[in-house]
Amino acid sequence: MKKVFFVDFDGTVTKTDTCSTMVQIFARDGWKELNRLWEERKLSTKDCAKALFKLFDASLEDIESFLNTVEMDGHFKEFLSLCRERGYRVYILSDGYDFNIRTIMQKYGIKDVEFYANKLLYHPGKGFDIECPYENPRCKNCGTCKKGLMEKLKGEDAQVIYVGDSYSDMCPAGAADLVFAKDVLYRYCMEKGIRAVHYSSFGDILSALAKPESTEEI
Numbered sequence: 001m002k003k004v005f006f007v008d009f010d011g012t013v014t015k016t017d018t019c020s021t022m023v024q025i026f027a028r029d030g031w032k033e034l035n036r037l038w039e040e041r042k043l044s045t046k047d048c049a050k051a052l053f054k055l056f057d058a059s060l061e062d063i064e065s066f067l068n069t070v071e072m073d074g075h076f077k078e079f080l081s082l083c084r085e086r087g088y089r090v091y092i093l094s095d096g097y098d099f100n101i102r103t104i105m106q107k108y109g110i111k112d113v114e115f116y117a118n119k120l121l122y123h124p125g126k127g128f129d130i131e132c133p134y135e136n137p138r139c140k141n142c143g144t145c146k147k148g149l150m151e152k153l154k155g156e157d158a159q160v161i162y163v164g165d166s167y168s169d170m171c172p173a174g175a176a177d178l179v180f181a182k183d184v185l186y187r188y189c190m191e192k193g194i195r196a197v198h199y200s201s202f203g204d205i206l207s208a209l210a211k212p213e214s215t216e217e218i
């Protein structure tokens with residue numbers, strides 16, 4: 001059976017979360033409380049981002065130079081090549097920003113990976129804003145509602161594999177056939193009885209794919 005991978009970006013494709021790091025670097029006091037409310041699902045991604053951007057002291061160039069320091073998982077490119085070889089589709093689903101993804105993928109020379117994310121808007125003099133083209137009217141939390149996108153993109157008869165690390169991955173993880181999880185997401189899957197394989201880097205996922213029985217239908 002063909003596999004289709006849905007992969008989170010921040011903290012999954014990248015070693016660190018670009019959204020929370022840029023907040024820590026560029027936002028004035030007040031961001032911690034907003035982050036806490038978002039983690040507790042009391043504030044949607046969109047409302048949280050809008051409030052955080054009011055605390056921002058940065059230009060687009062500042063964000064771009066920061067993004068150029070962000071490292072990608074050392075095995076991600078190899079993972080993409082293997083998927084291409086075997087005919088597995090890979091989509092990046094992110095509740096972070098298109099600008100961050102585009103900048104980092106470009107730096108690492110990655111093309112042709114379809115991604116879905118919020119739009120980072122910048123108006124000189126006015127600062128940053130967020131637009132959420134993949135919002136789900138029935139969901140009050142996400143900017144990019146990953147579960148809905150997964151349903152739409154998975155196609156017929158494919159094993160749906162989700163890879164993620166954090167809060168915005170909780171909802172889609174519950175709807176996948178197999179989950180590779182780390183950090184917050186792994187603890188959540190254990191708590192909720194969602195079957196998940198722990199991974200630390202895409203190197204672990206490559207090892208699992210080398211042993212077909214470990215990722216077959218469950």
Ligand SMILES: [Mg+2]
Nearest residue numbers: 008010011166
């Ligand atoms: Mg993440």
Ligand SMILES: [Zn+2]
Nearest residue numbers: 139142145146
């Ligand atoms: Zn949602």
